[in-house]
Amino acid sequence: MKEFxxxxxxxxxxxxxxxxxxxxxxxxxxxxxSPDSIxxxxxxxxxxxxxxxxxxxxxxxxxIVMQVRDRVLGEKLSALTPSGKQKIEDVxxxxxxxxxxxxxxxxxxxxxxxxxxxxxxxxxxxxxxTRLKAQNLKEFRDSLAxxxxxxxxxxxxxxxxxxxxxxxxxxxxLEEVLxxxxxxxxxxxxxxxxxxxxGLRKKILCLCDQELQEGGQYS
Amino acid sequence: xxxxxxxxxxxxxxxxxxxxxxxxxxRLKGKKFVHVNSTRWGxxxxxxxxxxxxxxxxLGIDTxxxxxxxxxxxxxxxxxxxxxxxxxxxxxxxxxxxxxxRINKKNxxxxxxxxxxxxxxDPQPAPLIYxxxxxxxxxxxxxxxxxxxxxxVWNFLKEYVSKYDGAIFSLPSFAQKLSIPQYLVYPSIDxxxxxxxxxxxxxxxxxxxxxxxxxxxxxxxxxxxxxRFKDPVGVIEAYKMVKQYNDCCLVLAGxxxxxxxxxxxxxxxxxxxxxxxKDIFILDLPPDANIIINALQRAxxxxxxxxxxxxxGLTVAEAMxxxxxxxxxxxxxxTVQIVYxxxxxxxxSAEGCAYRIRYLLNNPEFALAMGxxxxxxxxRNFLITRHVIDYLSLMTACVKK
Numbered sequence: 019m020k021e022f023x024x025x026x027x028x029x030x031x032x033x034x035x036x037x038x039x040x041x042x043x044x045x046x047x048x049x050x051x052s053p054d055s056i057x058x059x060x061x062x063x064x065x066x067x068x069x070x071x072x073x074x075x076x077x078x079x080x081x082i083v084m085q086v087r088d089r090v091l092g093e094k095l096s097a098l099t100p101s102g103k104q105k106i107e108d109v110x111x112x113x114x115x116x117x118x119x120x121x122x123x124x125x126x127x128x129x130x131x132x133x134x135x136x137x138x139x140x141x142x143x144x145x146x147x148t149r150l151k152a153q154n155l156k157e158f159r160d161s162l163a164x165x166x167x168x169x170x171x172x173x174x175x176x177x178x179x180x181x182x183x184x185x186x187x188x189x190x191x192l193e194e195v196l197x198x199x200x201x202x203x204x205x206x207x208x209x210x211x212x213x214x215x216x217g218l219r220k221k222i223l224c225l226c227d228q229e230l231q232e233g234g235q236y237s
Numbered sequence: 238x239x240x241x242x243x244x245x246x247x248x249x250x251x252x253x254x255x256x257x258x259x260x261x262x263x264r265l266k267g268k269k270f271v272h273v274n275s276t277r278w279g280x281x282x283x284x285x286x287x288x289x290x291x292x293x294x295x296l297g298i299d300t301x302x303x304x305x306x307x308x309x310x311x312x313x314x315x316x317x318x319x320x321x322x323x324x325x326x327x328x329x330x331x332x333x334x335x336x337x338x339r340i341n342k343k344n345x346x347x348x349x350x351x352x353x354x355x356x357x358x359d360p361q362p363a364p365l366i367y368x369x370x371x372x373x374x375x376x377x378x379x380x381x382x383x384x385x386x387x388x389x390v391w392n393f394l395k396e397y398v399s400k401y402d403g404a405i406f407s408l409p410s411f412a413q414k415l416s417i418p419q420y421l422v423y424p425s426i427d428x429x430x431x432x433x434x435x436x437x438x439x440x441x442x443x444x445x446x447x448x449x450x451x452x453x454x455x456x457x458x459x460x461x462x463x464x465r466f467k468d469p470v471g472v473i474e475a476y477k478m479v480k481q482y483n484d485c486c487l488v489l490a491g492x493x494x495x496x497x498x499x500x501x502x503x504x505x506x507x508x509x510x511x512x513x514x515k516d517i518f519i520l521d522l523p524p525d526a527n528i529i530i531n532a533l534q535r536a537x538x539x540x541x542x543x544x545x546x547x548x549x550g551l552t553v554a555e556a557m558x559x560x561x562x563x564x565x566x567x568x569x570x571x572t573v574q575i576v577y578x579x580x581x582x583x584x585x586s587a588e589g590c591a592y593r594i595r596y597l598l599n600n601p602e603f604a605l606a607m608g609x610x611x612x613x614x615x616x617r618n619f620l621i622t623r624h625v626i627d628y629l630s631l632m633t634a635c636v637k638k
C-alpha cells in the first residue's frame with residue numbers, strides 16, 4: 019500500500035521591484051504578473067502565520083481596503099474565494115474582471131494618498147519531508163495532529179493550485195489509496211479560505227475522528 | 238564567538254521549527270559559507286551575526302564570519318555612502334570613491350573568501366565581489382532602507398551589486414531595479430541573548446538604581462544609536478508634551494558604533510534639547526551594555542522608536558518580545574513590525590507620538606493586552622529561529638549543487 023508522506027514547506031519570498039500606486043496600476047500588475055505572484059498574493063498569506071490577521075486572506079483586497087481605502091473594491095475582491103479553482107489563471111481572470119468592472123463604474127481612479135504602494139512579490143516553495151508517514155486513517159489522523167502547519171499548507175493549497183492537482187493531497191490519498199471517498203469529499207468541501215492553517219487542521223481532524231468512530235475504519 | 242545550541246530554542250520558538258531547522262540543515266552538510274561585514278562590534282548587523290553564525294555551526298554547517306578593516310577615513314566615506322543610500326544628500330568626491338575601492342581591494346587581498354556561498358552584508362564590503370570564483374554563489378545582504386537612495390551613489394554601488402547572484406532586502410519597498418533575483422528576509426532578535434533573556438526584578442531594579450532612574454514614575458524609553466534618523470530630539474519634544482499631563486521620565490539609551498563618526502555630534506544635540514530636565518536620562522552606553530538595555534526595556538511603561546528612516550527596527554522587536562507597547566515611526570520595517578492598534582502604534586509626528594504615549598499611560602489594561610499581542614506576533618515572525626530557517630532555505634535554493 020502506498021503510504022502518505024507528510025512534507026513541510028518553506029517559502030522563499032522574492033521581490034519583483036514592481037509596484038502600483040492606484041487601482042489602474044494594480045490591474046496592469048495583475049495582468050502582467052507571473053503565476054507565482056498571483057499565487058503569492060492570494061494564498062501564501064496563510065503560510066505567513068500571522069498571529070494578527072488583516073481583514074481578508076488576500077493581499078490585493080487588504081491593500082485596497084487599508085492603503086487605498088476603497089472599501090467597495092476591497093470587499094468585492096475579498097469575496098473572490100479561490101475555492102474550487104483549478105488553475106492560477108482562473109484566479110487571475112476573476113481578479114481582472116472585478117477590478118475592471120469597478121474601474122468602469124467610477125470616474126476617478128482611487129489611489130494611495132497616505133498609505134504605501136502595492137509591492138508585487140512572488141515566491142517559491144522548498145519541500146522538506148518529515149519523518150511522519152501514514153499507512154491507515156488512524157496513523158494519518160495522529161500525524162496530522164502534530165505535523166508543522168506548513169505541511170498542511172503544502173498538501174492543501176500548494177497541491178491544489180501550484181501543484182495543479184485540483185484537490186488536496188489528503189483527499190487524493192484518502193480516496194485513491196484508502197478508498198474513503200466520502201471523507202475525501204468532505205475534506206474538499208471545507209472552505210479552507212475561511213480558516214487559518216490551525217483551524218483547517220482542526221476541521222480535518224474532526225472529520226477523521228467522525229470517520230474512525232462511525233466506521234471503525236483503520237484500513 | 239560564543240557557542241550556541243539550536244535545541245535551546247525548542248520551548249521558546251513556535252512548535253516544530255527546531256526540527257525543521259535540523260532537516261533543512263542536513264541538506265547543506267559539506268558546504269562552506271562565509272559572512273562578511275564591516276564591524277565586529279556595534280550595530281544591528283554585527284549583533285545578528287554574533288548569534289546567527291554559531292547557530293549555523295551548531296546545525297553542522299561550516300560557516301565563517303570575516304570583517305573588513307579600514308582607517309577612520311574609510312568609515313567616514315562609508316558613513317556618507319550609508320546616509321546617501323538612505324536618501325540624505327551627501328557630497329561624495331572622486332577621492333572618496335577611490336578610497337572606498339582601494340580599501341576594499343586591500344582587504345580582499347588578505348581575506349580568504351573561498352566558499353560555496355559568500356554573503357556580503359551592506360555597502361561597505363560590496364566591491365569584494367571581484368574575489369568571486371566560478372562555482373561559488375555570492376549574495377549581497379542590504380540591511381538599510383535603500384528605497385530612495387541618492388541616485389549617483391546607488392548607480393556607483395549597483396555596478397558591484399549587479400555582479401552578485403542575488404540580493405537580500407529587509408522589506409519589499411527596498412527592492413531596486415536589478416537584473417539579479419531579489420529576496421526578502423526579515424531580520425530578527427535572539428530571545429536567549431543577554432539583550433533579550435529573562436531577568437529577575439532584582440536585576441532590573443539594580444540597573445535603574447545604577448543610573449538613578451526613578452521607580453515611582455512611568456518610564457518612556459528609546460533605545461537607539463545617537464543618529465539623526467532615529468529622531469532623538471523629536472522624542473524629547475514628544476516627552477515634553479506628555480509631561481504637561483503625566484508625570485513620567487524619559488530614558489534615551491544608546492551608543493555609537495565603530496563605523497559611525499557622527500554619533501558624538503548627535504549626542505551633543507540631544508543633551509542641548511534635554512535642557513537639564515532632571516527626568517530625562519541620556520545614557521551613552523558601550524556596545525556591550527546588553528543587560529542594561531534588556532532591563533531598561535523590561536522596566537519601561539512605553540517604548541519608542543520614533544525613527545524617520547528605518548531598515549528594520551531591531552529595538553522594536555526587542556521591546557515587543559518583552560511584551561511592551563511600542564510606538565514607532567511610520568517608516569520602513571516598523572510598518573511591518575507593528576500592526577496598528579494591535580501590536581503597537583505607528584506615528585508620523587512628535588504630536589502623534591505624545592498623544593499615543595498619553596493614551597497608553599492612561600489605559601494600562603489596553604497597554605498590557607497590546608504588549609501580549611506584540612510578544613506573540615514577535616514569536617512567530619521576528620525571532621532568530623525564523624531567520625535561520627529563511628537563510629537555510631535560501632542557501633538550499635541558491636547554492637550550486
